[in-house]
Amino acid sequence: MQFPSPVSAQWIADFINAEIAGNENSSATGINEIHKVNAGDIVFVDHPKYYDACLNSAATFIIINKKTEVPDGKTLFITDEPFEAYSKIIKHFRPFITADKMISDTVVVGKNTIVMQNVFLGNHVTLGDGCIIHPNVSIYDYTIIGNNVEIHSGAVIGSDAFYLNTKKDRKAWYKKMPACGNVIIEDDVEIGANCTIDRGVSDSTKIGMGTKLDNLIHIGHEVVIGKNCIIAAQVGIAGGTTLGDGVILWGQVGVNKTITIGDNAVVMGQAGITSSIEGNKTYWGTPIQEFFSKRKELVLLKRLPEIWEKVKGIK
Numbered sequence: 001m002q003f004p005s006p007v008s009a010q011w012i013a014d015f016i017n018a019e020i021a022g023n024e025n026s027s028a029t030g031i032n033e034i035h036k037v038n039a040g041d042i043v044f045v046d047h048p049k050y051y052d053a054c055l056n057s058a059a060t061f062i063i064i065n066k067k068t069e070v071p072d073g074k075t076l077f078i079t080d081e082p083f084e085a086y087s088k089i090i091k092h093f094r095p096f097i098t099a100d101k102m103i104s105d106t107v108v109v110g111k112n113t114i115v116m117q118n119v120f121l122g123n124h125v126t127l128g129d130g131c132i133i134h135p136n137v138s139i140y141d142y143t144i145i146g147n148n149v150e151i152h153s154g155a156v157i158g159s160d161a162f163y164l165n166t167k168k169d170r171k172a173w174y175k176k177m178p179a180c181g182n183v184i185i186e187d188d189v190e191i192g193a194n195c196t197i198d199r200g201v202s203d204s205t206k207i208g209m210g211t212k213l214d215n216l217i218h219i220g221h222e223v224v225i226g227k228n229c230i231i232a233a234q235v236g237i238a239g240g241t242t243l244g245d246g247v248i249l250w251g252q253v254g255v256n257k258t259i260t261i262g263d264n265a266v267v268m269g270q271a272g273i274t275s276s277i278e279g280n281k282t283y284w285g286t287p288i289q290e291f292f293s294k295r296k297e298l299v300l301l302k303r304l305p306e307i308w309e310k311v312k313g314i315k
Helices: 009-016 048-055 082-093 291-302 304-312
Strands: 002-008 019-022 027-031 041-045 061-064 075-078 156-159 164-166 174-176 182-185 196-198 204-207 282-284
Touching: 002 009, 009 019, 009 027, 009 061, 009 075, 009 082, 027 082, 041 048, 041 082, 048 061, 061 082, 156 182, 196 204, 282 291, 291 304
Parallel strands: 027 041, 041 061, 061 075, 156 196, 182 204
Antiparallel strands: 002 027, 019 075, 164 174
């Protein structure tokens, strides 16, 4: 999330009651989680396992719970509870706003767009030209939808990310990180019935131009789907994953978090994608393999009893 205008390091330190180290005269332009940070962003870290990754990331500002050497050009905010400090900043710049009507006064609707009955459109939602939003669709705050997009009944666009901070030394082990990202749906996309698309934790979840989603699909936070992809029913894609252009995922494929699927990859039904895969190939199985290799393996497995009988007959 980008701030409306740059915020001074000293203001941030005072706001979260943190000790400041490093460049005290700089200004932050946004706040992001580690997978999405850019120069000018604030990030937090509260576990030694991730100290180096955060300190060496593109982020300029790091909220941390340990005094340490400050990398060149960076600013540290030292506090006992970095997650709470990070959450406080998000809630200040992107506070929760209740809805008092089904379609917010801040919604922008393009020409020739049809919004059917019982549709919820949250604050600062933008709909392009020529869209069709079917009954019982819910579109949360700050979602941006392009032209000629069709969203079928029961879809939920922009719900909170399933992104949890874990600490076993507190009564509630899991605390949800407040989400300040959004969903961006580009032109000519179709979203099937009862799909759920989470907004980003701190950046955008994106559905590329011309992509078609079947019914009952879940897209996690900050997933980026390329152009002209096809995703069949009951596919689940975990957060932070990137699909290239022209990717096809057939029914019930499960996709792990923070991986990449190359352009024009085709994945057969019920496969499990646990790590990044190359484009322009067809895959199948769990763990996933190239389709023809997997098929050959299954043919050989079916012949094992026959082969075993022959082996036993050898004297």
